[in-house]
Amino acid sequence: MPALFVGHGTPMNTLERNVNSRAWRDIAAELPRPGAILAISAHWYGPGLAVTASDQPATLHDFRGFPRELFEFRYPAPGDPTLAERVAALLAPLPVDSDLEWGLDHGTWSVLAHLFPGADIPVVHLRLDSTRPPAWHADLARRLAPLREEGVLLLGSGNAVHNLRRMDLASAESTFAWADRFNTRVREALLGMDVDALVGLAAADIADEDARLAVPTPEHYLPLLYIAAQWREGEAVRLFNDRIEYGSIGMLCCRVG
Secondary structure (H helix, E strand, C coil), rough: CEEEEECCCCCCCCCCCCCCHHHHHHHHHHHHCCEEEEEEEEEEEEEEHHHHHHHCCCCCCCCCCCCHHHHHCCCCCCHHHHHHHHHHHHHHCCCCEEEEECECHHHHHHHHHHCCCCCCEEEEEECCEEECCHHHHHHHHHHCCCCHHEEEEEEEEECCCCCCCCCCCCCCCCCCCHHHHHHHHHHHHHCCHHHHHHHHHCCCCCCCCCHHHHCCCCCHHHHHHHCCCCCCCCCCCCCCCCCCCCCCCECCCEEEE
């Protein structure tokens, strides 16, 4: 099974047929149908590891200030407690909580609404441990690789460049020079499958101004490491939707395998 990172951007992509959602639908048409999905989203980020273990995870509307129809949107995919147990076993002896409260956050359902609009594939979320450095996340991700042989799609959802405070809301087409430079470095590291370089960009010294502006907080960048770390010798890497929106939001997506 391939592994997929999607730059998700605004949750309004859920409702719109635009350049982003069309790119996601196009890539989905090329994917084998997964038996289940393990989602690693920027929007479940907190201390410690956890997986969703409910049979029917709720659609979480973890945002504000958007139109009513977005709050009314539901993505009623089933959960998969057996997959949750499998993830915990792969990550042992690290403790992994079984979470019955968290559902599907917008980082996941805004993308899945286009990848698999039937909402009929089971989805499990893995929480990003906020107490750990980027290199730890890349190492952890490699332990999830056996899931690919078991028909599970690993789906990372975030943004390689993500600075809400610097957004240019007046123009979806604008790009700041620092965002473009950082995105170029990410692109080159992905095409060379240099996971160490990607980790270094996330852990860049504060003197690296481009990295400091592009990744002011790590949660949107970390899901990219989980997908890049799946690469195996000889596997193809495909980038798509490689663009910047609103000056400071990178929409770059990556398929591994």
